[in-house]
Amino acid sequence: MAKMVTDVICPFCGTLCDDLEVSVSDDGTKILDVYNACAIGAEKFLHSQAKDRVTRPRMKQEDGSWKEVSYDEAVEYAAKMLADSRKPLMYGWSSTNCEAQAAGTELGEIVGAVMDNTATVCHGTTLIAVQDVGVPSCTLGEILNRADRIVFWGCNPAHAHPRHMSRYSIFPRGFFTGKGAKGRKMVVVDPRVTDTAKTADIHLQIEQGRDFELLTAFRVAFKGEWLPDFVAGIPKKTIYEVADTMKSGRFGILFFGMGVTQSLSKNHNIDQAICVTRDLNEYTKWNIMPMRGHYNVTGSGQVWGWLHGFPYALDLSRGFARYNPGDTTSNDLLVRDEVDAVFVIGSDPGAHFPNRSVKKIWDLPSVCMDPHLTPTTAVCKLHVPVAFVGVETGGCAYRMDNVPIECRKVVDPPEGMLTDLEFLERVVARVKEMKGA
């Protein structure tokens, strides 16, 4: 007989769906099936108990092979590496809970680390823009209840946030939006005809990398001023029409993603996107929201925000908090050889950093905490497997609209496996001993 665990939170992306249902075996030990999740979330749950799961820490040997070690030995190696280093990089933090993020921050304070999270390769440029111009935003429920104009700019939720449109942004029938998708106009700006664009009312197939021009053109169009015949490959007639569509709604939302945060104009793109939203508030009600990637990158930014006042690229190496993207960010630090050890948790820089940075991790003392085998675990010296947050341990995670939700424990982790928090607490204790606190 199966038991159903309800109100389960999916620990994959910033959509942070909290309506999953997981059926488990009667003795509560096996996950049998997952309901309501997208394909990615389902895979996360179903694969968590795969037979080939790594269950114990492994240390890389001289000849490149791996040898299993105990958690105690792993704690010892990690503590020594951090205590001995002068300026370690502690990176990731986005696929774990806030409790682990806070314990890791305490560790970073003691060893004088630079702490950085996955925003550094995702919405870090958004954070920079917010620091320049602010951000008018809302919770996802406001969109399902009020929004009748939805713009997806430089993002592809059909692939990256698969249930976003059905749970929040396009299809729901909310309090003031009883007609659902029929009462909404959807605009997609993307250089490809993405699967999201295929469902849109309007697709602006923009010349890649020219978002800054098109965003500023919208700001001109709102005021009805002169535009050249084409901007970023879009004819001006279309720009004026879409501008009017945006102004004529009663509640609009601009979602955006990597198309604008990672292309050349980076934070300047986001700056303009936020200004577009600000400008629209002169005519009607508009908000803007970044499509956060990892399920708790937002939480990492909040934890560091309340402890030290900065959302990422947090340099604690001098005994007080400093922040300067380009200077204290992971890829820059690695490439310039400014860190002497790397500690990775809840992320995969081996796969998601440019190889030029990954080469540096290969050369340095390095530890990776991750339930999976990944390119990061392949280049590090010590791989520490841990329990899956949201599957095998609970803890707080923050959704893309900053709403905090408590993840649930559905099943126990494999016998003897530690959680991120447990491992980090042990490392903190050992480092304190080593430093004679």
Added chain:
Amino acid sequence: MPKIKLNLITGRTIQQGVAMEGGKEKPAYTTACGIIELDPEDFKKLGAYRNTNVRVTSEYGSVVVKAVDATQGPHPGLGWIPMGPWANMVVNPNTYSTGMPTFKGTPVEVEVAKGEPVWDSLTLVTKACRGEI
């Protein structure tokens, strides 16, 4: 052999997400991410069959991936490699003081790479770090 010039972008796909959660060391991840999606017009210019291995080269590096049909096109002139270690061999790593590498919008050259393998992610990264590829 013809070489074509493209503008390379990267990003998420459902297949990349599912394969990632299944384990990046597994073949499904290579199938999902060790690819470049080309517009039919660019395939013509390249003079290659679908599912041929190609070498993608930029100012910053080079990688062999499998060339497949664009699934979210048309987008002539644009090449798409899902985010991951293959894309990260060639994307522009410069942050220009923003902290953010320039993952989207790298000029690349693509040519057929017959007989050259597409490595799985762990092998690829390990070889690259050793300077073997």
Added chain:
Amino acid sequence: MAEYLIKNGFVYDPVLGIKGDKVDVAVKDGKMVETSALSNPAEIDASGMTVMAGAVDIHAHVAGPKVCVGRNFRPEEKLFRAKPMAGIKRMEGGFSVPTVLKTGYDYARMGFGFVMEAAMPPLYARHVHEEIRDTPIIDEAALPVFGNNWFVLEYLKNHEIENTAAYIAWLLRMTRGFGVKNVNPGGTEAWGWGLNCPTVNDPVPYFDVTPAQIIRGLIEANEYLGLPHCMHVHSNSLGEPGNFTVTLDTLKQAEGIKARNAFGRQQVLHHTHLQFHSYGGESYASKSFESKSKEVIDYVNKQDNITFDLGVVTLDETTTMTADGPFEHHLTELNHLKWVNTDVELETAAGVVPYIYSPKTFIAGAQWAIGLELGLFAKDPMRTFVTTDHPNAGPFIRYPRVYKWLMSKAAREDMLDNVLKYGNTVRDRCYIGEIDREITLFELAQMTRAGPAKALGLEAMFGSLKPGMEGDVAVYPYNPETSEDPEDIELAFSNAQYLIKGGEIVVKEGQIVSNGNKRTFWVNCKVDENPQVERDIAEKFKRYYSVNQGNYEVYAHHYVPNPYVIEVDATQ
């Protein structure tokens, strides 16, 4: 546990009626005790110093999502101001939006024992509690906001007090909240469409209920439940010239209602940061703008069921943050500084905008004057509390500067003559120049300890050194017999020599020596079963909320690891 004997200090205690006598004060096992109860105390020599109970802050924005975005979007605030770690004291950062560590330490340095987070958006309650948990030393609680909540709007349209009360009790438990906060009633729901409710009679779009109905209804529901604190309101049209009429209309909603509770609270309406709501005139220009503090205080003084806090402008560069979303949009249109907005489904909104209260402008000088006038005109210091609506009118670290201004006419004159560029115009348009009153230390103790503790329903625990109270004692290096320079007030109250919090020394000789053992206070209110409200809640979660009902409650232990629960039985 530890025993302390604080000797020879000048003690000010409004509950015990001690007005500066040299009295020995004793702490044992976390509580205030008679000196005779001590057997082997550590002695603290408070000769030449002022001794009071730990202070109580009734309203500050120190924990939660809008505070955190305030920190994150103002990296410039941390530059050159960081305090490195020292011993057990962790790193500190920020100025008007300090990190939680700096918040706890700075309050301790000023001798505070309890701080009320002024506004908690219920959907974000977990965030508020994580920050409260990580703020060292001070006990804290948070007030969930109700004034724009869809359940409240629907129930109060038909004056359904019992249903409103049942919902309030439910939400306090879900969010581990303390009381009823009411911000820009109705107007912040209107802001969901970019609109507002400027007066108490403007109906909320769609919901068709007025702010007056919301205010009065929440007061009645609060008294129906008998909560420790009364309804705590930030009225409509904050900051607008001429808004004093709206304020009076708001205050009038309390007429005829008597306090009903088991906690010693005697008032039914607390108006917060009254300074922002006491403006006359039609614009901010000096030929039009004027202080209406007298008119507002005349009304407050005549009533006996209203308390208020000042919200004094401190003339700093600071950060405004409030659930008055439309006001913040108005502010960014005024000063063109970066603007954060967050509309929160079914519940509220918030806005954050930096602001510079420059002493070179007339208007900042007038705002400064109005906040002080309210404190000086008030006839009952037990109902008048010192705040700066931190960080809206100024950072809380300026409280001692506010004490100085209240306690010294010379200090105020110095501001008008030498600091404010338009001091003479401020004298013209405001009352400040005519007021000679100087708040005494005893009155200060009423305004910063006994008064706010009583208003919060916590007079059995805080606000006095009476045996049985919490062991919260502050010792300030201020000698009332010899000090003549008003600057001494600001210096002394910013740098407590000692703070004993819950019977433990946390500040010793001016240094932080412990991270304390803070508690999170919340109110668990029992009501009769109400199937209607239960059904309404289930329905709204199913159809309109973006989270499941099963995930709404702050249930996990790690958010509130050290709770202090106040039980209220409101069953009929």
